[in-house]
Amino acid sequence: MLVICTATPGMGLVSEVFDESKLKKLPGTSAIGHVRYATAGASVLKNVQPFVAGYRFGSLALAHNGNLVNYSSLRARLEENGSIFNTSSDTEVILHLIAISKKRPFVARLVDACEQLEGAYSLVFLSEDKVVAVRDPHGFRPLVMGRKSNGAYVFASETCALDLIEAEYVREVQPGEMVVIDKNEGYSSSCLMPRVERKACIFEHIYFAQPNSIVFGRSVYDSRYEYGRILAETAPVECDVVIAIPDSGVVAALGYAAQANVPFQQGLIRSHYVGRTFIEPSQKIRDFGVKLKLAPVAHVLKGKRVVVIDDSIVRGTTSIKIVRLLKEAGAKEVHMRIASPPITGSCYYGVDTPSKEELISYRLNVEETRKVLGADSLAFLPLERLRGMLEDEAPKFCDACFSGAYAVPPRDLTKFKEEKLKPVLVVNEGFEGKIEATAEETQAAEEEASAAGQAPPVVAA
Numbered sequence: 452m453l454v455i456c457t458a459t460p461g462m463g464l465v466s467e468v469f470d471e472s473k474l475k476k477l478p479g480t481s482a483i484g485h486v487r488y489a490t491a492g493a494s495v496l497k498n499v500q501p502f503v504a505g506y507r508f509g510s511l512a513l514a515h516n517g518n519l520v521n522y523s524s525l526r527a528r529l530e531e532n533g534s535i536f537n538t539s540s541d542t543e544v545i546l547h548l549i550a551i552s553k554k555r556p557f558v559a560r561l562v563d564a565c566e567q568l569e570g571a572y573s574l575v576f577l578s579e580d581k582v583v584a585v586r587d588p589h590g591f592r593p594l595v596m597g598r599k600s601n602g603a604y605v606f607a608s609e610t611c612a613l614d615l616i617e618a619e620y621v622r623e624v625q626p627g628e629m630v631v632i633d634k635n636e637g638y639s640s641s642c643l644m645p646r647v648e649r650k651a652c653i654f655e656h657i658y659f660a661q662p663n664s665i666v667f668g669r670s671v672y673d674s675r676y677e678y679g680r681i682l683a684e685t686a687p688v689e690c691d692v693v694i695a696i697p698d699s700g701v702v703a704a705l706g707y708a709a710q711a712n713v714p715f716q717q718g719l720i721r722s723h724y725v726g727r728t729f730i731e732p733s734q735k736i737r738d739f740g741v742k743l744k745l746a747p748v749a750h751v752l753k754g755k756r757v758v759v760i761d762d763s764i765v766r767g768t769t770s771i772k773i774v775r776l777l778k779e780a781g782a783k784e785v786h787m788r789i790a791s792p793p794i795t796g797s798c799y800y801g802v803d804t805p806s807k808e809e810l811i812s813y814r815l816n817v818e819e820t821r822k823v824l825g826a827d828s829l830a831f832l833p834l835e836r837l838r839g840m841l842e843d844e845a846p847k848f849c850d851a852c853f854s855g856a857y858a859v860p861p862r863d864l865t866k867f868k869e870e871k872l873k874p875v876l877v878v879n880e881g882f883e884g885k886i887e888a889t890a891e892e893t894q895a896a897e898e899e900a901s902a903a904g905q906a907p908p909v910v911a912a
């Protein structure tokens with residue numbers, strides 16, 4: 452019987468794409484899924500994964516977490532040889548490389564394709580009789596394997612996904628490893644290519660992963676708690692209450708509060724019932740949307756010296772609004788503590804940070820940043836303490852967006868990042884993604900900043 456891979460792509464939340472009736476209609480016994488914001492290529496339906504392609508040996512589906520740093524040159528070479536691309540996503544080159552490979556059998560073609568890739572890739576393939584999981588030699592992005600009680604194998608970025616479906620965590624797919632689950636031959640594993648130094652993304656622990664996950668063999672909860680504890684030790688301040696920017700600042704705030712022996716309280720409430728703010732048509736409505744999303748609790752804040760913990764600062768525009776929100780709610784002092792070092796460089800390995808010129812910590816030092824935010828004090832997690840916490844494992848983690856030490860030179864992506872930029876001021880990174888201003892809003896924001904005697908919040912190149 453001919454078995455064909457099919458896809459049900461959609462934009463938005465999973466619950467907006469799949470409903471009961473769609474789920475019931477899904478055929479077959481194996482599936483892969485993908486939930487991701489675009490880090491390469493536009494955020495449009497044709498770039499939604501998993502990608503499904505038909506080629507001379509059947510059909511193949513692919514989901515990719517990460518970014519390829521040699522995408523442009525691979526694509527140029529493929530196009531010169533006649534390949535036609537459907538999408539603007541870097542992931543599509545992988546399918547073309549597999550299709551043109553002369554190697555046999557199927558698994559050898561995957562190896563052949565992966566050997567030509569540079570950068571970050573955690574991949575899951577689905578063919579007619581196999582599920583294959585592959586991780587790049589540096590292991591930038593996570594990928595774990597689990598097993599259900601009925602023997603079914605499961606792969607996921609985070610262990611919390613395994614918990615949801617009551618699958619048992621087995622182990623990480625190792626950097627440079629290929630795990631094959633064959634319908635007839637069962638499980639096998641092989642080393643894809645020579646091992647290089649592991650470079651697991653430390654930002655997964657700082658921001659991305661759920662606190663109930665184990666990522667790169669470490670508890671995300673424990674990491675964040677320790678970041679907060681270190682901040683209280685390295686940047687103490689007289690205060691009455693510690694609050695968090697929900698949700699990713701919460702665990703670090705608990706660590707800070709415990710170390711400082713100051714009560715942790717919910718000074719900001721995140722509403723989970725408000726729709727996305729960044730699709731609203733004007734800046735005023737978007738500002739209102741942010742207010743709806745994060746509501747200050749005046750009773751907790753009024754007349755208090757408040758320490759507020761956030762996971763990171765990217766452009767700084769959200770932080771400006773939060774400081775303003777807290778002060779308007781009656782906070783006497785607002786002290787920002789950031790549970791990561793200052794972000795001074797772009798990520799080329801799958802996290803959608805903007806170009807470095809848009810990063811507030813690339814343009815300004817800590818004191819200048821504090822002034823722009825309007826906070827009474829500001830401190831970041833020191834990079835050496837973050838590395839110290841990782842002990843002997845520190846060299847096995849990527850911290851390039853803080854240190855500039857890129858393990859794989861981002862040669863092609865310099866162009867890619869430039870292409871993504873628009874010549875506008877970015878006035879709000881929002882809580883669910885960046886918001887780019889119109890030319891009119893750009894001018895208004897510049898005028899507002901100039902009237903307040905501040906540097907323009909963020910200027911894109």
Ligand code: SF4
Pocket residue numbers: 591651652653654655797798799800801802849850851852853
């Ligand atoms: S540059 Fe930063 S965000 Fe990107 S992989 Fe390295 S640590 Fe992670």
